[in-house]
Amino acid sequence: DQQVKQNSPSLSVQEGRISILNCDYTNSMFDYFLWYKKYPAEGPTFLISISSIKDKNEDGRFTVFLNKSAKHLSLHIVPSQPGDSAVYFCAASGYSSNTGKLIFGQGTTLQVKP
């Protein structure tokens, strides 16, 4: 049972345009969401997060939106740059977990073309 789903395996955008990566979750107990970025042969690196008490969090070119009623979140990258080309993972956790373990989606491969 996939609790966090990223239904688009890949996305290709032109440099300078907006990239929108989507993520859906099924567990209503999740209350903290994160996006991680992964380059080949490297571990995931934290990008941005959002608490369920918010519906938007912005950090430079990156903005995460959360729609709790739809159990949906998205990551917007504006403007997209070739260096953003990587695999992006959505992850979720719940404060009810005393370990902070993350549940990851399958990932979306973003390609930003120059």
Next chain:
Amino acid sequence: GAGVSQSPRYKVAKRGQDVALRCDPISGHVSLFWYQQALGQGPEFLTYFQNEAQLDKSGLPSDRFFAERPEGSVSTLKIQRTQQEDSAVYLCASSSARQAQNEKLFFGSGTQLSVL
């Protein structure tokens, strides 16, 4: 070191062989996680340590998997009698936080295990 270090980087094992994967977390980090990432999938939680205490091992797929962190720093993930389905990248992550402050989770580059 500057980051989380994992060794070996690659491991090829024959089916039935035992393997040991090492993780050196960032110095002073309290929390340590192991994740398994199959090809084309996201990382899946295996186990969690707070210092030397293994507080959650609910993700370990079978009793062939064993993890330890005896002195609260370096951790070893051991897989006994490896099977082909164990082939995956094993990721270690550490955090200075004791609880769910996941934005401070730092991942290593992983060990890619191939079982033939």
